[in-house]
Amino acid sequence: MAASDRTVLQFSSSSSSSQSLSARVHPLVIFNICDCFVRRPDQAERVIGTLLGSILPDGTVDIRNSYAVPHNESIDQVALDIEYQHNMLVAHQKVNPKEVIVGWYSTGLGVTGHSVLIHEFFSREVTNPIHLTVDTEFANGVGTIKAYVSNNLSLGDRQIAAQFQEIPLDLRMVEAERIGFDTLKATTVEKIPSDLEGMEASMEHLLALIDDIYKYVDDVVEGRIAPDNNIGKFISDAVGSLPKSPPAVFDKLVNDSLQDHLLSLYLSSITRTQLSLAEKLNTAAQIL
Known part of the structure; x- marks a missing residue:
């Protein structure tokens, strides 16, 4: 795929047109992307790959799996191993037939000029693919994860730019997965927490949440804040499940x-x- 004269415009999630679509990613995908980045060839600056999952009834894109796709990048072009991509998809769907292509990922912070070309390829595989970026270089001190969709901007009959808009991204995980993810987010890790240390961290997090709920209920009872029926329902369900x-x-x-x-x-x-x-x-x- 050769590079074109089109530019890339990147907008934050505050744009109103990006609020109609959201994505949810599972921690297995993030761990897999980080592992592929560590194992990348020496000359490669980043890795890209395919995102697999499904569309939930409410329209949320549920990203549950991924695999890397070999590629080469230069200043003016980018090449993907399309045969490898298709073979991996066929092999994966033999194990998980309900998971389909929902987009693609790349390591790094934000989108680049080559993102347009790669996005065009995945647009032929699936309608309106998600572009997930994972900052494995910790440019801002943490591993930033963002999701984008792309729209073409045209002037008359001429396409002049690709507009990437950030969409809401929800990282869903159980507490055990959150402990591992929080460990990976740090730039330096002295050691992996043991089972008892992980349990202690979970209990501390649970106690902090209970304190927040206790303070909220007191504020509502004392009239310092207005009650929220949705929050009250969540608290009632949590208490009822005990x-x-x-x-x-x-x-x-x-x-x-x-x-x-x-x-x-x-x-x-x-x-x-x-x-x-x-x-x-x-x-x-x-x-x-």
């Missing part, structure tokens, strides 16, 4: 679960020790 059990029974459940967890850690430690001994004995027997 198990109605006596404190003694709840403490026993927690203690039993903790003991089971510690037993699993102990058994796994014994297994590793046995494997290490078996390997050393096998090595010694081969030498003798």
Whole structure:
């Protein structure tokens, strides 16, 4: 694909026309993109790839999977391995037939001139594809993740620019995934948190949320802020989902679960020790 004279215009999500479409990305996609960036060829400055998922009933683009696509970039052109792209899609849909192409991704902060050419290719694969950018260089101190859609701007019969507009992006994850994602967001990581450290971080986050809810309820009762029926419904649903059990029974459940967890850690430690001994004995027997 050769570069054209068209320019790229990038707008923030404050633009009104971009509010009609939103995207939701799962952490597996972000982890996969980061892994592909780490394993990229030495001469490659960035990696690009295909996004897979589905369209939810409310129109949200649900991005659940991805794979990298080999490409070469120069100043005036960009080349994609189209055969590899199609072969990967066929292989993936044999395992997940309900997942289709919903867009493409690239590493880096924002869109570039070559983004127009790549977006045109994916526009032939799917209508109105999503362009996801992941800043793996931590240009702003954090790994910025943004999603865009593109519209063509024309003057008469002549197309003069490609307009990329940022759309709302929701990063959905369970608490265990959030701990791993927060660890990856930091520019430097001393060590990966253990299970107990992850549980402690989860409890601290939960207590902070409870404090926020407690303060909100007090403000509503005291008349400092106006009540919101939607927030009240969420609080009611959360309280209603709690198990109605006596404190003694709840403490026993927690203690039993903790003991089971510690037993699993102990058994796994014994297994590793046995494997290490078996390997050393096998090595010694081969030498003798």
